[in-house]
Amino acid sequence: MGALLPTSLIAGELTQYQASYDILRKGKNHGEAVRELKKVGEQTYQLTYHSNIEWMIFSDKREETSVFTYLDDKVTPHHYNMVRTGTGPDKDYKIDFDTQNKVVTSSTSKYPLKCEWTDEFQDAISYQVQVREGLRKGETTFSFPLVDKKGNRRDYNFEVTGTEMISLPIGNIEAIKVKRLYDNDKRQALAWFAPEMDYMLVRMWKGEKGVEQFEVQMNSFTVTQPVSTPASSTENTEASAEAP
Template sequence: MLCAGALLPTSLIAGELTQYEAKYDILRKGSNHGTAVRSLKKLDNESYELTYHSDIEWMIFSDSRKETSKFTFKDGKVSPDHYSMVRKGTGPDKNYKIDFDKKNEVVTSSTSEYPLKCEWTDDFQDAISYQVQVREGLKKGETNFSFPLVDKKGNRRDYNFEVVGTEVISLPIGNVEAIKVKRLYDTDKRQALAWFAPEMDYMLVRMWKGEKGTEQFEVQMNSFTVTAPTATVDHTKNLQAN
């Protein structure tokens, strides 16, 4: 087993989120078809920026996208302020922004001249900020999660998850004990699983998505670096050594 707990603090400063950069392989049926990078950095006070950038090449299909979430983190709660997504590749390109105006309790989109017609809730998450909130919930021992998301057209989409167990998984960084989380869909045709490693500050280390029992893609962490204002520490070699 890894001794990651001794290597990776739950946070560099109490009450703050760990700043990091994680790199992933994107697989389909065991073959590597792309890479992804996820990073979290503190902007100021209680503000953070989460980014996820992926590049995929598969036969004649290509997909390059970057998602960015700027959010506030206070008292263990993630509250999004701004989300953007840029996508290029096979099929239509996408480029849009969503802003969460907490003062006026409205959501605006770069694709609409007026505020979106969605009922405001303080529990809103954006398309990637909810992943940070899942991590915080897992740290508290929570096993069920539900988040309301709003898309660029103002449609509310409820994301529901449940913890289904703990297992040791094999990754490029070594064997990792992880909590397995399942997304709950209205239909059994779609499946999505995610694994979070407690000994690595509950980092997302693996994802799997399928449809009608057939794998669409799998994402596996291949390196992990904790960053700080005065230092950057690559833990990948230490993890592999253990």
């Protein structure tokens, strides 16, 4: 296992990184994914998630992007975009959160979406950053209102169920296990976050009626240098969690 990672390289800023994952089904590799977080402006970050899955005659390639601000430990999304191609209908849509006028707009509608505004809104991937910040502060339950492309509000609820030592391509890691709470027991979703790796998402598992749909495991992780790091602290700004 590589060097342990700092909780942040600069106080009040998010750690910028690039992480790669294997996408598995029943223990066999059927794809790959890359998650990257970088700072793009004053208190503004961009989170991207690329995935490519091939399974029998099924294929799914998608890219999600979230642009958000981070201030006082709070993630506030502004722009979300998802492009998906593969088996079945292709998808391409954008959602904008106008914090000044307190409205949500979508590329699928020429009018603002009919959803009551809340400052707690997250998009389909920004909430994962907020979960990490909550775990860092010791929180054990989370609830986030999201808006889908049709303008429907969807509440995502999670709870911490404990800690586990898990085995991944990057080594054995002690991780916090988080369970998504659904309205029924038909679907299951679990995620593992590693405190020693700045609470990074290191594993995901999704199932339906107890049957695995897919599993995601981190296979490499690199911290990248923040753009505002002073010259005096530029040494050793990369830490790799790749297996030796």
